[in-house]
Amino acid sequence: MNIEIADLTRRFGRTRAVDGVNLRADTGVLGLLGPNGAGKTSLLRMLATVIPPHSGTLRLLERDPSEHGPRREIRRRLGYLPQNLGYYPGFTVVEFVEYFALLKEMPPRRASAAVATAVERVGLGDKAKAKLRTLSGGMLRRAGIAQAIVNEPDLLLLDEPTAGLDPEQRVEFRSLLRELGQGATVVVSTHLVEDVGAACAEVALMHQGRIAFQGTPDELVARGAGHGAGDAPLERGYSAVLAAARA
Amino acid sequence: MSAVTVPARGGSRRTRPGIPDACRTAVGRLLFLELRRSTMMWMVPLALLAFWLDTYRSSMALSPLWSSRTLILRQGAAVDDFAPFAVGAAAWVGGRDHRRGIREQVDITPLPRWAGRLAAWGATAGWAMGAYLACVGVLYGAIAREGAAGSPPWWPVVVGAVALVACSSLGFAAGVLVPSRFTAPLAAIATALVLRQTLRSGGRYVLLSPVTSPAYSLAPPKPDAGVFFPYLPDLSYVHLLFLGGLAVTALGVLGVQAVCGRAGLRRLAAGVAAAGLASCGFAVALVGTARVEANGVVVPALHDAADDRPLAYTPVCGGSAITVCLHPVYRAYLPTLTAALDPLLREVAGLPGAPVRVVQVALSERMSPLADATVSGEPPVVRLALDIGYDGAMWVGPGPAGSGSSGHCCTSQQMWTSVPRITAEVLPQVAGAVVDHLVGHADQAQQAVRQGLLKAAGVPPDTMAVFARIEGAPDTLPRPGTPAYTAGERFAALPAADRHAWLAAHLPALRDGRVTLEQLP
Numbered sequence: 174m175n176i177e178i179a180d181l182t183r184r185f186g187r188t189r190a191v192d193g194v195n196l197r198a199d200t201g202v203l204g205l206l207g208p209n210g211a212g213k214t215s216l217l218r219m220l221a222t223v224i225p226p227h228s229g230t231l232r233l234l235e236r237d238p239s240e241h242g243p244r245r246e247i248r249r250r251l252g253y254l255p256q257n258l259g260y261y262p263g264f265t266v267v268e269f270v271e272y273f274a275l276l277k278e279m280p281p282r283r284a285s286a287a288v289a290t291a292v293e294r295v296g297l298g299d300k301a302k303a304k305l306r307t308l309s310g311g312m313l314r315r316a317g318i319a320q321a322i323v324n325e326p327d328l329l330l331l332d333e334p335t336a337g338l339d340p341e342q343r344v345e346f347r348s349l350l351r352e353l354g355q356g357a358t359v360v361v362s363t364h365l366v367e368d369v370g371a372a373c374a375e376v377a378l379m380h381q382g383r384i385a386f387q388g389t390p391d392e393l394v395a396r397g398a399g400h401g402a403g404d405a406p407l408e409r410g411y412s413a414v415l416a417a418a419r420a
Numbered sequence: 421m422s423a424v425t426v427p428a429r430g431g432s433r434r435t436r437p438g439i440p441d442a443c444r445t446a447v448g449r450l451l452f453l454e455l456r457r458s459t460m461m462w463m464v465p466l467a468l469l470a471f472w473l474d475t476y477r478s479s480m481a482l483s484p485l486w487s488s489r490t491l492i493l494r495q496g497a498a499v500d501d502f503a504p505f506a507v508g509a510a511a512w513v514g515g516r517d518h519r520r521g522i523r524e525q526v527d528i529t530p531l532p533r534w535a536g537r538l539a540a541w542g543a544t545a546g547w548a549m550g551a552y553l554a555c556v557g558v559l560y561g562a563i564a565r566e567g568a569a570g571s572p573p574w575w576p577v578v579v580g581a582v583a584l585v586a587c588s589s590l591g592f593a594a595g596v597l598v599p600s601r602f603t604a605p606l607a608a609i610a611t612a613l614v615l616r617q618t619l620r621s622g623g624r625y626v627l628l629s630p631v632t633s634p635a636y637s638l639a640p641p642k643p644d645a646g647v648f649f650p651y652l653p654d655l656s657y658v659h660l661l662f663l664g665g666l667a668v669t670a671l672g673v674l675g676v677q678a679v680c681g682r683a684g685l686r687r688l689a690a691g692v693a694a695a696g697l698a699s700c701g702f703a704v705a706l707v708g709t710a711r712v713e714a715n716g717v718v719v720p721a722l723h724d725a726a727d728d729r730p731l732a733y734t735p736v737c738g739g740s741a742i743t744v745c746l747h748p749v750y751r752a753y754l755p756t757l758t759a760a761l762d763p764l765l766r767e768v769a770g771l772p773g774a775p776v777r778v779v780q781v782a783l784s785e786r787m788s789p790l791a792d793a794t795v796s797g798e799p800p801v802v803r804l805a806l807d808i809g810y811d812g813a814m815w816v817g818p819g820p821a822g823s824g825s826s827g828h829c830c831t832s833q834q835m836w837t838s839v840p841r842i843t844a845e846v847l848p849q850v851a852g853a854v855v856d857h858l859v860g861h862a863d864q865a866q867q868a869v870r871q872g873l874l875k876a877a878g879v880p881p882d883t884m885a886v887f888a889r890i891e892g893a894p895d896t897l898p899r900p901g902t903p904a905y906t907a908g909e910r911f912a913a914l915p916a917a918d919r920h921a922w923l924a925a926h927l928p929a930l931r932d933g934r935v936t937l938e939q940l941p
Contacts, residue, residue, distance in 0.1 A: 223524050241682040248530040259522025263457045272453055276529035276536060281449040320525070 174199050174235070175328050175358035176220065181229035183215050190215035192382030193229070202354035204369035204390075205362040206411060207379035213362040214256050214332055216379070220360060221253040221330050234328055249278055252326035256333050256362075258317040262306035266297050266316050269305055273320040284323075291323040294349060296342070310337040318346075322353065329359045335368055347372040366407040370394075378414050385418040446531065447539055454543030460509035460588075464551045470501040471555045479559060483808050483836055485749055486570035487647050489563045494576045494641035496631035498552060499583045500615050506548035506584050507591035508608030513544050514595020515603055532681030534689060537596065537674045545588040552584055553577075569749040573646055575656040579663070583630040586663040587611060589670035596674055627655060627707050627717060628662045639717045643807055647749050648782035650727045652716035658703050665699030672696055714784050735779065741769035744778040750808055753836045757806075760842035764851045764877035767920070772927050773858055778802040778850070790835075791846040795857040802854060806846070808836055848874075848883045858927065864904040865935045869923075871897050871904070872911030876919060907940045914941060 176198040183191040191212045205213050218224050219231060222238045234250055236243035260269060270291055274284040292301050295315040300308065305316060314337045321329060335343045343365075350372040353359050363369065369376050370390050378386040378393070386393060390407060397409030400416070455461075475497040482488040514537075517523045527533060556577050563572070594607050618629035622636040634640035645651050672693025676686055710719045715728070735745035739758040742765040746754050761778065768774040776799045783792075783805045792805045835841050855873050860866045874897075898904035911919065922941050929935050 218524075222528050245530045245682075248528055251528070253525065253528060255524050257521055259517070259520045259525055261457065261516065261520060261522070264453075268453055268457065272450070273525070273529065275446045275450050275453075276526060276531045278446060278530050281446055284449070 175233065176203075176360070177230070177232040179230045181216075181219065181226050181231055183212075183219055183224065183226050185215075189382050191219065191226070194379075194382070194384055196377060196384060196387065198358050198360065198375065200354070200356065200358055201374040202350050202359040202361060202372055204373035204376040205360055205379065206364070206366065206369060206376060207385075208415065210381075211379040212382040213379050215382075217253075217330050217332050217360065217362050218255075220328070221251065221255075222248060223253075223255075247328070249324070250327040252321035252324060252329040254317045254321040254331045254334055258313060260305045260313065260316065263304060265302050265304055266292055266308070266319070267301045269316055270319045270323050274323045277324040279324055287323050287325070288319075291319040294322065295319045296345060311339060311342060314338060315342070318349075325357075327357050329353060329357050330362075331359065332362045333364070334361060335363060335365060343368065366411055367405065370405075370407045378411065380415055380418040383418075386414040447535055450536065450539040451542050451546075454540050455546060458509070458543040458547050459512050460506065460544045460547035463505040463509045464547060467502045467505045467548070467551055468555065470505075471498060474501050476555070476559055476562075480562065481833065483833055484563070484566045484568045484752070485808065486563065486568050486572050487644055487749070488808060489559075489568055490573055490576065491641055491643055493556070493559070493580070494573065494645070495633065496580070496583070496615075496629070498556065499580050499587075499630045500612075500619070502548060502552050502584055503587045503615060504608040504612040506544070506588045507594075507611040508604045509548070510541065510544045510588040510591030511595035511607040512604035513540050514592040515599030515601070516540075516595075518599030519601060527679045532675075532685055533677070534675035534680040534685065537592070537680075538671065541589060541592040541671070541674070544592065545585055548584045548588050549581055552581060556580070569751060570647060573651050575651065575653050579630055579656050579659045582660055582663045582667070586667040586670075589667040593670040593673050624710065625704065625707060627710060628658065628703060630659055630663065639712045642716060642783060644783050645716060647731070647747055648733075649715040649730055652718065652727055654719040654722045654727075655707075655710070655717040657722045658706050658710070658719055661699050661706070662703035665696045665701075665703060668696030668699065669693050670696070714782070730782075739765060739778070741765040742775060742778060746780045750780065750806070753808065756837055756839055756842055757846070759839045760847050761850060764847060764854065764879075767873055767877050767916070768854055768858060771858060771920070771923050773800060773931070775800040775802045775854060775857070778804055781805050783807060789849070791849040793850040793853040795853050800857065802850060804850060843878060844880070844883070847877070848879045851877050851879045858931070860931055860933075863933050864898070864937045865907075865930060865940060866933070867898050868904040868907035868937060868940060869911055869930060871908030872914075872919070873923075875908070875912040876916065903937055907937050911940055 174197050176196060178194055178196040181191055181194045181196075182189065194212075194216060205216070207213050215224075219226050220233065222233075222244055225239065231238060233247045236247050238244045238247050261272075264272065267288055271284055271288045274288055274291075275281065279287060289301075292298055295318050297312060297315050297319065300312060305313065308316065314334065318331070318334055321331065335346055338346060347368060350359060350361065350368075354372070354374065361368065361373065373390060376386070376388065376390050376393055377384050386396065393410035393414065394406040395410065396417075397403065397406055397411070397413045400409045400413035402412035402416075403409035475492050478497065479489050479492045482491060517526055526536060529536070560572055591604075591607050591611075595603050615629070615631045618626050619631050619633045620636055622638055624638060626632075627638060632640060639655065672689050672691070672695070675681065675689025676693065678686070680686055680689060706719050706721055709721065710717050712718075733748055736748050736751045736754055737743045737745040738754045740762065744754065744758045744761060744765075746757065765778070775795055779801055781803045790807050794803050795801070796803065835845065851874055855870050855877075859870045859873065861870055898908060914922070918941070923930075926935055
């Protein structure tokens with residue numbers, strides 16, 4: 174299992190952002206759904222080793238990230254796109270992605286080819302030499318995805334990756350997600366249930382720091398049968414699970 | 421995005437031609453990326469402009485001698501030009517991860533954050549250092565191209581380079597620890613103010629600053645350092661210990677934070693910071709023992725006694741009546757000096773007790789006058805200290821005869837290549853000492869002869885009074901309208917041969933006070 178979480182908790186002050194989450198995931202794409210403030214980003218940040226949990230157990234890529242050596246090995250095989258992408262505006266797309274490839278300790282001889290591949294995969298080949306300050310929001314998001322996948326990670330964490338992408342780019346991105354999910358564990362946090370339906374083999378729905386549902390998209394659709402809220406089957410399942418959790 | 425262009429995992433092993441091997445290591449490649457996008461790169465033109473306006477132009481106005489042309493550099497002017505830019509750019513780069521909201525992304529990468537930070541700092545320091553060394557290279561090249569006499573001093577260049585490394589590392593650490601967008605401008609302004617303050621302070625511990633002032637420092641750079649005595653490197657050693665210590669401390673602090681790597685690496689960083697602090701402390705202790713001597717600052721624990729021995733040289737000599745000898749470094753100024761001194765030397769040559777030679781000696785005071793002459797020895801020799809190094813424009817004197825100027829004189833080059841200017845500025849000093857030695861000034865007859873001789877030698881009548889006022893010495897020349905003044909004018913009006921013959925016959929008696937005013941021709 175690439176992700177093994179048991180009773181994981183993280184507080185910010187008096188707020189329990191993540192409250193006793195249990196989750197296991199292996200190769201494939203896992204969609205993380207939930208309303209604002211459900212704890213998706215906090216969970217993703219713990220998975221990315223940005224912040225440590227306050228309690229519970231967390232194992233990533235069969236290693237304990239609380240120890241330095243294993244954490245470093247995890248980070249070497251990790252890709253992470255945060256909700257708010259930071260970037261150096263003076264760097265070009267290629268330089269930005271190469272910068273992260275080097276920080277991820279890729280051998281420089283391999284890095285240049287990997288960078289070219291990652292940039293092509295996110296469709297920024299024609300903007301490879303453009304400075305980041307000149308890119309649109311959607312292009313920046315794609316540059317962020319490129320830096321996350323440049324090391325061909327075994328664990329890829331994407332927080333709202335399709336924010337700012339136009340419909341055509343989102344379709345292409347889902348295709349990329351499916352492909353990445355064939356060899357790695359991909360966790361995608363999103364509000365867009367159609368992305369989950371199209372690209373994810375499994376879905377987890379968070380509510381108030383807890384996992385309210387975990388199953389396949391079809392199972393989530395089934396939960397929505399007979400529920401009125403939502404235009405699409407997945408949305409109805411999403412609403413039904415949340416309504417049940419609130420009740 | 422395309423899912424159909426995925427190459428095999430790991431990619432091909434392409435190599436880029438033209439990339440040096442050093443850049444193929446991860447840190448080397450990081451450094452290469454940082455160098456291409458460093459903020460300091462945009463600051464370089466401003467630093468170059470400051471260097472050209474300040475250090476370069478001031479230096480090239482001085483005499484074409486290595487000891488003179490590097491005087492401004494030895495005062496730390498180049499550091500003053502570059503440091504605010506280096507500090508500001510480094511602080512800006514240091515705080516960029518926070519400002520750009522990228523900390524979360526870079527902090528979770530496996531490469532120790534210390535290494536990443538050092539690469540970013542290295543690029544900033546590299547640009548600052550490269551620009552500084554290029555500027556100094558251009559300055560040294562221009563000096564060498566003009567065939568400057570002497571040899572180039574290297575210690576000031578090294579100290580300046582280490583000072584810039586220290587400035588950039590302190591700025592970078594400030595940016596990392598206080599990552600506000602105001603940190604960079606404030607750090608740059610603070611650096612400029614601190615350097616300005618050390619420039620205006622004269623305390624012992626201010627010697628630790630690489631920027632000094634000839635007007636305030638306990639030990640301003642000597643204009644003839646490395647000419648008569650070896651260049652004393654003691655203070656440079658202390659600078660390297662102190663500034664290098666500051667740099668190492670700041671760079672060590674960058675690796676102490678939890679995100680910077682494993683505990684062992686952070687302990688190493690803490691050790692590096694402690695070593696840097698120890699180096700600074702050692703330098704402070706050393707400068708506390710320093711003493712200022714004629715040839716520079718002596719730090720007993722670092723001092724090499726061999727540096728106290730004068731450098732051997734064969735003087736270059738010229739002149740007709742009495743030989744005038746200069747250090748070979750100042751060979752170019754011998755014709756001008758002998759021409760300016762010739763009227764005086766012809767007047768006194770062959771008289772009993774007259775000097776047989778004029779020799780140049782090292783400057784003995786930290787704030788030397790333009791020229792200082794003493795007569796001593798048997799047979800008497802005029803020992804002449806010349807401040808050829810300082811910029812004459814800074815020197816306030818009576819100005820050359822007929823120039824109508826009584827304030828700023830001229831540049832050093834204009835000064836030392838002009839017979840009228842040396843006649844105005846140097847001749848009175850030499851003539852005063854020589855004539856005083858020959859004649860004395862105790863009684864009216866001596867004062868009258870002294871006045872007559874000075875006038876005959878070409879010293880303007882009011883110049884001695886001006887010099888006496890500047891030096892705070894009593895004016896021993898007779899005032900106009902007095903009998904002594906009239907006698908002096910009469911003595912000066914005699915034909916040179918008659919004056920010389922009378923002096924040859926009566927000088928011992930005159931010196932002993934046995935000649936009255938009425939007995940003068």
